[in-house]
Amino acid sequence: MTVWKTSMRNFxxxxxxxALSAVAVLLSVAFVCGTLxxxxxxxxxxxxxxxxxxxxxxxxxxxxxxxxxxxENGRPEALPASTLALVEKxxxxxxxxxxxxxxxxxxxxxxxxxxxxxxxxPTIAGxxxxxxxxxxxxxxxxxxxxxxxxxxxxxxxxxxxLKMGDELRTIAVTGDIKAKIxxxxxxxxxxxxxxxxxxxxxxxQQKLLGASGVFTHISVTAEPGVSDVRLKENVATALGDxxxxxxxxxxxxxxxxxxxxxxxxxxxxxxxxGFAGIALLVGIFLIVNTFSMLVAQRTREIGLMRAIGSSxxxxxxxxxVEAVLLGIVGSVLGVGAGIGLAVGLMKLMGAMGMxxxxxxxxxxxxxxxxxxxxxxxxxxxxxxxxARRAGKVSPMAALRDAGTPADAKSGWVRAGIGLVLTGAGAxxxxxxxxxxxxxxxxxxxxxxxxxxxxxxxxxxxxLAGLVVRGLSVVVLRLFGPVGRLAERNALRxxxxxxxxxxxxxxxxxxxxxxxxxxxxxVASATDELDKSVGTDFIVQSSTGQLIVPQAAEAMAKxxxxxxxxDYKVLAAKLTNPDGSTVDEDVTAADPTYPQDLRRExxxxxxxxxxxxxxxxxxxxxxxxxxxxxxxxxxxxFKAGDPAKLKVAAITSDDTNVDQxxxxxxxxxxxxxxxxxxxxKNMIMFASAQDGKEKEAYAALKSALAEYxxxxxxxxxxxxxxxxxxxxxxxxxxxxxLALAIIVAVLGVVNxxxxxxxxRTREIGLMRAIGxxxxxxxxxxxxxxVVIALFGALLGLGLGMGWGTSxxxxxxxxxxxxxxxxxxxxxxxxxxxxxxxxxxxxxxxFRAGRMNVLNAIATDG
Numbered sequence: 001m002t003v004w005k006t007s008m009r010n011f012x013x014x015x016x017x018x019a020l021s022a023v024a025v026l027l028s029v030a031f032v033c034g035t036l037x038x039x040x041x042x043x044x045x046x047x048x049x050x051x052x053x054x055x056x057x058x059x060x061x062x063x064x065x066x067x068x069x070x071x072e073n074g075r076p077e078a079l080p081a082s083t084l085a086l087v088e089k090x091x092x093x094x095x096x097x098x099x100x101x102x103x104x105x106x107x108x109x110x111x112x113x114x115x116x117x118x119x120x121x122p123t124i125a126g127x128x129x130x131x132x133x134x135x136x137x138x139x140x141x142x143x144x145x146x147x148x149x150x151x152x153x154x155x156x157x158x159x160x161x162l163k164m165g166d167e168l169r170t171i172a173v174t175g176d177i178k179a180k181i182x183x184x185x186x187x188x189x190x191x192x193x194x195x196x197x198x199x200x201x202x203x204x205q206q207k208l209l210g211a212s213g214v215f216t217h218i219s220v221t222a223e224p225g226v227s228d229v230r231l232k233e234n235v236a237t238a239l240g241d242x243x244x245x246x247x248x249x250x251x252x253x254x255x256x257x258x259x260x261x262x263x264x265x266x267x268x269x270x271x272x273x274g275f276a277g278i279a280l281l282v283g284i285f286l287i288v289n290t291f292s293m294l295v296a297q298r299t300r301e302i303g304l305m306r307a308i309g310s311s312x313x314x315x316x317x318x319x320x321v322e323a324v325l326l327g328i329v330g331s332v333l334g335v336g337a338g339i340g341l342a343v344g345l346m347k348l349m350g351a352m353g354m355x356x357x358x359x360x361x362x363x364x365x366x367x368x369x370x371x372x373x374x375x376x377x378x379x380x381x382x383x384x385x386x387a388r389r390a391g392k393v394s395p396m397a398a399l400r401d402a403g404t405p406a407d408a409k410s411g412w413v414r415a416g417i418g419l420v421l422t423g424a425g426a427x428x429x430x431x432x433x434x435x436x437x438x439x440x441x442x443x444x445x446x447x448x449x450x451x452x453x454x455x456x457x458x459x460x461x462x463l464a465g466l467v468v469r470g471l472s473v474v475v476l477r478l479f480g481p482v483g484r485l486a487e488r489n490a491l492r493x494x495x496x497x498x499x500x501x502x503x504x505x506x507x508x509x510x511x512x513x514x515x516x517x518x519x520x521x522v523a524s525a526t527d528e529l530d531k532s533v534g535t536d537f538i539v540q541s542s543t544g545q546l547i548v549p550q551a552a553e554a555m556a557k558x559x560x561x562x563x564x565x566d567y568k569v570l571a572a573k574l575t576n577p578d579g580s581t582v583d584e585d586v587t588a589a590d591p592t593y594p595q596d597l598r599r600e601x602x603x604x605x606x607x608x609x610x611x612x613x614x615x616x617x618x619x620x621x622x623x624x625x626x627x628x629x630x631x632x633x634x635x636x637f638k639a640g641d642p643a644k645l646k647v648a649a650i651t652s653d654d655t656n657v658d659q660x661x662x663x664x665x666x667x668x669x670x671x672x673x674x675x676x677x678x679x680k681n682m683i684m685f686a687s688a689q690d691g692k693e694k695e696a697y698a699a700l701k702s703a704l705a706e707y708x709x710x711x712x713x714x715x716x717x718x719x720x721x722x723x724x725x726x727x728x729x730x731x732x733x734x735x736x737l738a739l740a741i742i743v744a745v746l747g748v749v750n751x752x753x754x755x756x757x758x759r760t761r762e763i764g765l766m767r768a769i770g771x772x773x774x775x776x777x778x779x780x781x782x783x784x785v786v787i788a789l790f791g792a793l794l795g796l797g798l799g800m801g802w803g804t805s806x807x808x809x810x811x812x813x814x815x816x817x818x819x820x821x822x823x824x825x826x827x828x829x830x831x832x833x834x835x836x837x838x839x840x841x842x843x844x845f846r847a848g849r850m851n852v853l854n855a856i857a858t859d860g
Contacts, residue, residue, distance in 0.1 A: 021290040021750060024283035024743045025330025025375045026337055031276040031739055033338025033371040038345045039269040040362040045190045046258060048360065052135040052189045054253035055219035057231045059087055059239075060246045072571065072639060072679035074104040074173030074546050078214035083239070087218050090238035092226035098215035100204040101126035106171040106545060106709040107197050114708045115152075115160050115168065119349070120543065121193035125170055127204040131219035132185070140164060141183030144200040149182035151198040155191050155355055157184050170197060171707060173548050173680055174210045177203065190357040210676065275736035278506065280374070282740045284382040285503035286747035287326070289496055290754065291319060291386035316388060323383030324376060331375025335368045418459025425451030429801060433808040441809045449802050456505065456794055460498025465491060467790050475789065476782055482775050485766075486782035489755070490790075497787055500751045503744040504791030504832070505798065507737050511828060512799025513806065515821045518730045520807040522723050524815035528656050529719060535565070535596035535685040536693055537700055538713050545709050546680035554703045555686060560696035565590045565685040566666050570673065575634040576625040586615065586635060586662045588669035588679075596685040597658060604629035604649035606663070615664040616649040635664075640673030656814040744791070745839050752784055752843035763847055764856035777844040781837055784844075788836030792829050800825070 061077035071077065079098075087096040105125040107115040116123040128143040128151060136153070141164055144151055150168050157163070162181060170177040177199065185198070205212050222231040228249035236247055248256060339361075346356040428448030435441035456463070468490050476483035490497055539547065539555065555564050568588040575581050591610040599606060602619045609616035615635070617627055627633070629647055636642040645664060653659050670678065688696035693714075701712045713721060756763070763776065771779075800820060807818045 021283075021287050021379075022326055022330040022333070024286045024746055025327060025379055026334040027739060027743055028276060028280040028283050028378075029331045029334025029371045029375040030337035030341050031279060032273060032374060033335050033367050034341030034345065035269060035272040035276060035338075036367045036370065037339055037342035037361070037363055039265055040364055040367070041342065041346065041356060041360055042192075042265055043258075044360045044362040045192055045356055047254065048189045049135065049187075049192065050254040050257040051250065053132075054248075054250045054257075055131050055134075056222045056228050056250055057220040057235055058248050058250075058253050059083065059218040059220065059235060060216065060248075062244055062246050071104060072546075072569070073677055074548065074680045075208070075210055075676075076102050076104070076216045078209050078211070078216055079218065079245075081213040081215070083245075084215065084218055086238050086240075087220060087235055090220075090231075090234045092223050092231050092234050093220055094223040095130065095221045097129045097131060097219045097221075098201075099127060099129050099131065099217045099219055100201065100208055101216050102172065102208040104173065104546065105197075105208070106707070107195060108169050108171065108706075108708060109160065109162070110167045110169075112169075112706050112708055113160070115156055115162075116195045116543075116709075117193045119193050121195070123195045123197075125172070125197050125199065125204070125208060126216075127201040128185075128198040129219060131221075132198075135189050136185045136187050138183050139186040141181070144179070144182055144198060144203075146200055147177070147203045148179050149200065150177075150179035151183035151185055152181055153191065153194075153196040154184050154186040155193075156195040156197075157181075168197065170199070170207070171548055171550075171709070172207055173546070174207050175550065177207050179203075190360055191355055193355055272736065275739060278510070278737070279740045279743050280378055282503045282506055282743045282747070284378060285499045286743060286750055287323070287379055287382035288386065289499050289747060289751050291323065291383045292496065292499075319386060320380060320383060323380045326383075327376035327379030328372070330379065331372045334375055335371040338367075338371060339363060414458060415462045418455050418457075418462065420455075421451050422455030422459055425449070425453070425455050426801075428452075429805040432805040435809075436812070438809045438812040441812070445802075445805055445809060448805060452798060452801070453506070453509070456798055457498075457502045460502045460794075461494035462498075463794065464494040464497040464501065464790060467793060468497065468786055471786050471789050471793070476786060479778065479782060482779045483782055486779045486786065489759075489779070489783045490786050496751060496755075497790065500747050500787055501791035501794060503747040504741065504788060504835075505795035507740040507744055508792055508795030508828060508832070509799035509802065510737055510740075511734060512796045512825060513802040514730055514733055514799075515824045516800055516803025516819075517806050517810070518726050519819040519821040519824075520803070520810065520817060521815055522726055523819040524810070524817040525656060525722055526719050527817050528814065529715065532598045532655060532657050533596070533715060533718075534598050534687075536688045536714060537686040537697065538683065538715075538718055539686065539700075539704065539710055540683040541709050542711060543709065546682060547684055547710065548680065548707070551704060551707045551710060552681060552684065554706075555684060555700065558686070558696065558699045558703050560689050560692035560699060562687045562689045563590075563592045563595075565592045565596050566681050567593065567683045567685065568666065568669070568679045569682050570669060570679055571638040573636040573638070575636070577627060577631045577633070578625050580625055582625075584621075584662065586664060586669075587658070588664055588666045590666055592687075593663070593685070596687065599655070599658070600652040602650045602652050604647070606649040606651065608648035609663050610665040611648065612665075613643065613645050613668060614648040615645040615662055615668075616651055617647055617662050618653045618660040619650055620653045620660060621662070622647075622650045635672075637669070637673050639677040639679070640669075643668070643672045654814065659814065741835075745835055748784055748787060748836065748839035749842065751787070752780060752840055753846070755783075756780065756843050756847045760850065761856060763850060764852050764854070767850070767852045768856060773848040777848045780844040780847055781840040784840030785833050785836035788832045788839065789829070792832035796825055796829060 059079070061079055063077045081098070084096060084098045087093065102125050103122045105123055107123055107125070109115060138151070139154060141151070150170070152162060152168065162168075164181055164184070166181050168179060168181060170179070179199070185196075199207070202212065205214055209216070220231060220235060222228065226234075228251070232247050232249050236245075239245055343358060343361065346358065346361075349356055425448050428444050428451055431444040432441045432448060435444065468487065472483070472487040472490075476487045479486070541547070552564075552566070555561070566589060569585050570588055572584060572586050573581060574584050574586075589610075591607070594606050594610075602622075604616070606616060608614055615633065617633075621627070627647055627650070629650060631647045632644055633647060634642055635645050645668070651661070651663075686696075686700060697712070697714055704710055704712055711717075711721075767773075767776065804818060807815070811818075
């Protein structure tokens with residue numbers, strides 16, 4: 001009981017000193033819990049939507065893809081009306097209804113503005129059926145009754161300010177469908193952001209599927225008392241050959257749709273938890289520093305406790321109980337903050353177009369348990385070493401001044417271990433640069449990163465002595481005696497300075513590493529594009545939509561265009577000369593494609609690959625299957641008949657553009673694949689007549705203005721788009737890393753605050769002999785700046801080493817240009833100085849307000 005009382009007294013006596021450590025625990029736990037609540041809520045939202053929208057049994061074509069699969073020809077697989085008639089006769093069927101649904105569409109308003117989601121959620125067009133009443137209800141007007149009417153979901157109508165009577169144009173591969181809004185349907189469950197339009201059944205069949213009397217699926221409702229499983233069996237029996245169709249119960253359909261979303265949600269979840277883990281790691285340094293300094297300041301107090309009979313275990317336990325209290329307080333607050341963070345993320349996603357209702361907010365019982373356990377365990381582990389150090393304080397310490405000198409022997413041992421770890425890590429990074437296969441080097445890179453990070457953390461005190469002295473010559477000596485005092489304070493306890501700098505080092509090392517990798521990727525891709533891309537213009541959809549024929553025809557009519565190149569991807573099964581059979585995509589393109597994309601040829605003539613019944617293969621594929629020019633490959637097109645094609649060329653795979661692609665002429669593919677099954681263009685290229693590039697560029701953009709789903713880019717646009725995409729990804733990562741950097745800044749604040757308390761008497765004496773308040777505040781600010789710059793220098797140096805090694809692996813995949821983003825590196829370094837200034841504001845202000853006489857009279 002005495003240990004508990006002592007711990008409680010010390011905890012509340014030093015509650016101000018504990019506050020920043022509690023904030024570190026709070027932020028880390030909040031990020032973990034917020035991530036769990038947010039992803040659980042998204043799962044709940046999609047589960048409800050999928051469960052509500054699925055029929056008791058759904059019948060669809062066997063070849064139908066998943067929820068995210070786009071049909072190659074822009075038309076979903078279909079069932080004939082005769083299938084519906086068979087299903088209706090099955091025992092236990094109450095109703096059976098044919099449905100039409102396609103995601104290969106774009107919906108625009110009268111001003112050619114895309115009505116689809118900007119978050120990647122699909123645009124879905126189909127017919128209105130009774131099954132839709134499971135998840136929606138018509139709240140205005142009526143369902144479409146003919147080809148001139150369309151119904152839209154309420155979320156899309158609200159987002160784009162649509163009203164009854166407005167005209168919408170649905171763009172599909174079979175043509176454009178112009179219709180006026182006759183009704184608005186509202187989701188009775190949360191719609192995460194999909195744009196949905198409904199056509200009458202005949203129009204949906206003809207315009208979305210290209211034929212009358214066909215359906216993409218059949219929704220079957222069971223009679224009362226008939227289970228979904230039993231109904232599925234009955235429908236399979238009625239169809240005669242159930243294996244020829246895809247039959248799913250409501251639960252199976254919901255699970256299938258959920259699986260298609262699962263990978264995306266898992267990636268997001270684990271990525272966010274990874275950054276939370278980094279923040280926790282940084283928080284450990286803050287907690288270690290806090291308890292180390294508190295133990296050092298209470299050395300005399302602990303010595304007195306030992307002198308009056310307290311055992312080592314009791315002292316140790318007392319400090320650990322304080323850590324438990326800190327962990328509990330920080331974790332409880334973190335769990336609450338995490339729920340708030342999840343709600344904030346939902347609102348943010350709502351602003352971006354993905355609607356998530358707080359009615360679906362899901363807080364599993366495991367979330368607060370994980371948050372509490374994580375916060376308490378991490379805090380106790382971080383406080384364990386300071387607690388052991390407290391237990392080793394002898395009763396004689398009560399007769400000495402507070403604070404004990406560091407064990408020189410342990411310092412040298414630590415330095416030795418740190419040097420060994422750093423050396424081993426450096427060897428791992430060097431080994432990464434020497435491998436011939438990227439897969440072989442990934443393990444070396446991971447070991448190198450981990451070992452150098454741990455090594456720098458362990459060797460931090462030794463590096464602090466060296467680096468801070470070097471920085472002081474450049475930064476602190478300019479401020480005269482005040483600068484020298486700041487240098488001495490930063491060097492007074494190298495272990496503390498090393499731990500504080502290490503917290504900042506981790507976040508900045510990751511920033512520097514990703515900056516090097518990102519810049520190198522952009523530089524490599526740009527260099528590759530300069531070498532290989534010969535076309536003037538590239539047309540494609542950023543959402544993966546295929547290019548509809550009417551857009552392709554508009555491109556062909558643009559004045560000033562010399563040629564337009566089709567580019568289609570066909571799924572096929574290849575039977576090679578060595579007898580092996582491989583599922584592989586082949587590319588059907590026009591003979592002008594070699595002008596648009598320059599490919600190095602290892603053997604043969606690429607132009608001949610575009611001849612009749614000819615093709616090319618990539619060098620890696622040719623080596624793997626021992627293929628030479630003149631060999632014959634049987635290509636069984638998934639959407640057509642098999643063809644025997646002669647290999648006319650082998651292209652080099654030492655590239656990033658179209659790596660591994662196999663080419664053949666579009667006319668060759670058309671011999672074996674019917675027009676209605678032929679895939680639509682995935683991308684198209686166009687080259688302008690000499691001297692007419694600007695005019696052709698403007699005319700091409702004007703011609704495709706009616707199709708906003710496609711981007712018209714010249715080479716400069718394409719490079720900038722690539723740079724922007726990588727930049728956006730890095731900005732998201734930097735934003736998540738900001739949490740770790742915020743915790744590190746709190747560590748600097750905490751270190752300075754406790755250091756000021758530790759030096760109270762010294763500060764009083766300096767003030768008494770003439771140091772002004774302004775000079776005192778400057779001294780503390782300079783100390784903070786040099787600690788921040790120390791952490792930044794280590795972090796940026798370490799990160800550039802990691803990034804350079806990672807780029808060597810990427811070079812094996814074709815990204816051969818190393819580019820160090822010096823403007824970013826220098827900006828981060830300078831910004832670190834301002835971080836140091838910011839961190840010192842409160843400690844410097846409090847130090848400046850100290851009463852001189854009271855400070856001198858302070859004990860210890």
